[in-house]
Amino acid sequence: MKILICISNVPDTTTKIKFVNNNTAFDTAGVQWIINPWDELALTRALELKEANPGAIEKVTVIHVGSPASESTIRKALAIGADDAIRINAEPGDAFYVAYQIAEAVKNEKYDIVIAGIESSDYNGSGVGGMIAEQLGISSVSSVSKIDIENGNVSLKREIDGGSEAIGVTVPFVAIIQKGITKEPRIPSMRGIMMARTKSLKVIEPTVSESMTEFLGYSVPTAKSACKLVDPENMKDLVHLLHTEAKVI
C-alpha cells in the first residue's frame, strides 16, 4: 500500500497579512512559510498508520506544487518522516490547476490512499482533494476525522451534521481530512532532520494547463470593534447600545 499526501506551502498562521500592488498581490516579504496545518496532520496520521501496520504500507510520499523556494517546507515533511517527495515546478494557481498537476503526476504511480487537507490556511479553497479524485477517476470521502487500517482494510469516520458516519472504503481513494485525524502534528527528530537531505525529492515540470480563475483583488476584513461589557443589572443600557450602536434591534 502506498500513501500520497498533498501538501501546501502556506504563511505561518501568526503572519500579519498585507497586500501590495494596489491590493492585487499578497506581500510575502518577511513571511515564514510552513506546511499547511491540515496537511501536516495528514502526514502525521499517515506515518502513524505506517508504524502501526509494519510492512503493510510500503511508503508515504508527499507531493507539492510550488517553486524552488518551497523546498524547505518539503524537506520539513521529509524530516517529519515522509519517505520521498515530489515537487511539481510551478506556481500553484487555483485549485483546479493544482489538482490537475497532481493527478497528472501520479496517475501512473497508483497510490492507494491520497490524502489532502480539507483546506489550506491561506486561500481556504477546499477544492483540491475532490478535484484530484475526479481527475483520477477514483472515489473521495470528505470531512474525514478518523482513518484506520486493519488487515489491509481501510475504515473512516466522517463528520456529518449532528453526528458522524462510519465508512468502509476500497482503495484507491482520496481522503479529504479535517482536524481531529490525529492529536498534534509530529515534531521532527534530530535524526529525521539530518536524514531529510538524503531522501529523494523529485522535481518534475508541470503539464500544460491553465488556472480557471484569477485573483482580481484582496481586502482584509474590517476590524472588529472593541467589546463592551454591560452590567447585568443595567438592561436599559444594553438595549440602548443594541439599538443605537449595534443597530440590531
Added chain:
Amino acid sequence: MDFEFSEEQLMIRQAARDFAQRELIKDVTERDTHGIYPEQHIESLKALGFFGMAVDPDYGGGGLDTISYLLAIEEISKIDAAVAVIMSVHNSLACYGISKFGTAEQKEKYLHKLAAGEMIGAFLLSEPEAGSDATMQRTLAEDKGDHYLVNGTKNWITNAKHGDLYLLIAQTHPEKKHHGINALIVDKNTPGISLGPHEDKMGLRSSDTHSVMFTDVRVPKENRIGEDGFGFKFAMNLLETGRIGIAAQATGIAAGALERSLNYSKERKSFGIEIANHQAIAFKLAEMAVKVENARNLYLKAGWLKDQGKPYSLVGSMAKLYAADIAMEVTTEAVQIHGGYGYVKEYHVERLMREAKVTQIYEGTSEIQKVVISRHLIRE
C-alpha cells in the same frame, strides 16, 4: 561573513521551539512550584534526539554542530530553563567530556548509552568549600593499584538523582595541588554513594539538584579519563564548553521575557492606548531587544569558533558573562512592564527572573568570567 543559518539549523530551532511552546509550557508552573522533575518531557526529548545531539553518529548520536545545539537550548530556555539545564549538563559536559577525552573503550562502553539517553550524565566538581576556586578539591580518590577509593562530598549537582553516569573530579595527589586532580567515570549505582536532600532552589526548581556523598567508593582504574593528574584540565575544558550552553540558556531566559513583554504590552492598555505605545515602555522594549540580540550574537560566535576548531574560551566567557547579566536585567524589566501581573506566577516572568539569577552563578560566576576574560586580554 555569513549570518544565515542552514536549513537544518532552522529546523532544529523550530523543533525545539515547537516542543517547548506545545509541551513544556503545559506544566512548567506546576513543576516549578512543587519542584517536580520533568520525567515525561525528558523521555520525549530523548526520543526526539535532543540528548546526545552532538555525539558522533558512529556512537548513535546526532552528529550535530554546536550552533544547532545552542539554538535548541535557547528555545527550550524561553519556556523552561530547568529542562534546558538538564539537557545542557548531559550534552555539554557528560557527552562532550567522554567524546573528546574518553578512551576508545570508555566511548564504546558509555557513549552509545549517553547518545541514546539510556544514561543521563552529571558533572561533579563543586564542593562545600570548592566553588570558584576549583583547585581546592577535598574529595579524595586514593590510588589503590587497580582502583581508586573515593571519599568526600560534592555539592549542587544537577542530574544527581536522575543521572546514571557521574563525571567525578577528585584529588589523588594533594601534594601536587591541582596537578594531582583526576577525573573518573563513576556509575551512580556503585556502593557507597548517597544523595543529600533535593535542594529547594530559588529557580530551576524542577531540575534535580543534590549533594552527593562518597564513602569508600571503589572506582576501577580504567574509568580514569586521561593521564594521572589530568582531572583539573579536564574540568576546565568542560566548563569552557559548558558555559556557551549556559550563555544560550541565559539568552533564552531573556528572550522569553522579551517575547512575553512584547505580547503583553501590545495588549494591555493604560491612559487609553496600548502600553507599548508609551515611550516609557517602548524604550524598555528597545533596550531589552538590543541586549538579547547582542547576547545571541556572542554565544553564536563562540559556538561558531568551536565548530571551526578555533579557540573559543575568550568569546565563550564573554558570551556567558554578558548573557547572564542581561538575563537579570531583561527579566527584571519584564516584571516591571507586567506590573502587578508580573509579580504573580500566571504570567511566567517572575519565574524567568528567578531562573536568570543562577546563570550569573553556575558554570563559573560572572566574577570568574571577568578573571578569564581579563587574563586573556593581558596575556594576548
